[in-house]
Amino acid sequence: MRALQYAPDRGTDLVDLPVPEAAANEVLLQVDACGVCGSDRQIVRGETPPFGTQFPLVLGHEIAGTIVAVGDAVDGWDVGDAVLVHPFCPCGTCAVCRRGESHLCSQQGCIGFTRQGGFAEYVAVPADQLVRRPAHLDPAAAAILVDAYATPQRALVAAHADKAATALVIGTGGLGLAAIQLLKAGAVARVASASRRAAGLDVAQSAGAEVAVALTDARGAARAIRRFAGAGGVDLVLDTVGDGQSLGFALDALRPGGTVVIVGMPAGDVAVPMARLVRRGVRCIGSYGSQRSDVVEVVKLAADGRIDPPALLGRRLALEDVPLALATQSGGRDVILP
Known part of the structure; x- marks a missing residue:
């Protein structure tokens, strides 16, 4: 063969x-x-x-x-x-x-x-x-x-996504776009997306995201996500990037007491803004495979x-x-x- x-x-x-x-x-x-x-x-x-x-x-x-x-x-x-x-x-x-x-x-x-x-x-x-x-x-x-779908599906199960009303997906590669589709197919009615790629914004909205923001202006993007979600931010963030910038953005976009689930695996170690995570009562979990x-x-x-x-x-x-x-x-x- x-x-x-x-x-x-x-x-x-x-x-x-x-x-x-x-x-x-x-x-x-x-x-x-x-x-x-x-x-x-x-x-x-x-x-x-x-x-x-x-x-x-x-x-x-x-x-x-x-x-x-x-x-x-x-x-x-x-x-x-x-x-x-x-x-x-x-x-x-x-x-x-x-x-x-x-x-x-x-x-x-x-x-x-x-x-x-x-x-x-x-x-x-x-x-x-x-x-x-x-x-x-x-x-x-x-x-x-x-894999492209089963990996974010496992992450959403781990994060109890069925209890979320609003969600943000960081990254518009295969995992991110699949996650948007899965969230829209489930109980999460309102889904947003964030991307470092300008081309990713249109693709994310085609996948079902109601709002897509560019991470080139992280502070403005986080404000836009909080306005979109109300209640101080989204209930759930799924991070397919997994580096320091994406985690910081996740915490800015997340409501107090919300959940961030990370599937992205960067090559190096990432500094965790522990004080922000603790003070905001954030549930931060990793999901693999x-x-x-x-x-x-x-x-x-x-x-x-x-x-x-x-x-x-x-x-x-x-x-x-x-x-x-x-x-x-x-x-x-x-x-x-x-």
Whole structure:
């Protein structure tokens, strides 16, 4: 099979590899589509990979596929089933997993990092990671649900977004735009957006934000958000940037007693304005990754037309174009169609 393999010492190569065999608890998928995530680009840029990553590696963790072989111990799945793959593979037995927080499992692997991923014609994955894909969903749009949407979905669950009347999303990349759609699909009636990119303002409003402000004038932007929300500020901030500027802006835009949930992970440490956080009674939490249940939920929302993943798509590329997709960024989530 054709696959795009990456190693730090030689970069990306289009290679021929044997078609993997499905182990007893696995299925073999023909890859219909695989999204290109920012974390893929980070690895290629030389940033530290997740613990357990081994090279050479076939990247790609946002996978939509069709089952072509089923392991002997797999029940409930058949050849021909259209599926999505939840990429995070928790151990299932540690105290964190038993507590229902499998997305925080320190022993979890990730398809496309600690095992071979979807930048290939075929991939073998554990059957426990599968989520059924509705036939009417475009594979390219469905593929990005497993991370670009599932990650902010987990953050909104952690932040109890259903209790918020107003919300602000900082950042207008894939996670930010997906978060706006998810908030509008849920119980939050009024959603605002903040972006460092001028082009992000129009995109955010197209995604459903009622107000979009530029972070080039952070003080004026925070005033605009407080006026929009009333009650001293928004109830909830979802920060997809996660640096010192975005956290400071979040605190300026948030009402006393509000919640900020952070999914952005900058490379360096960030100074926390602790006195402001404490005096305002702010609940500040981090959110990482997702659970399989989050993928199930966003698939339902997409199937019902309550969110619009095609709106986040960028380029549709062949395998040989993966190096281009890893080196450059388009206006949306690029997807590989092997």
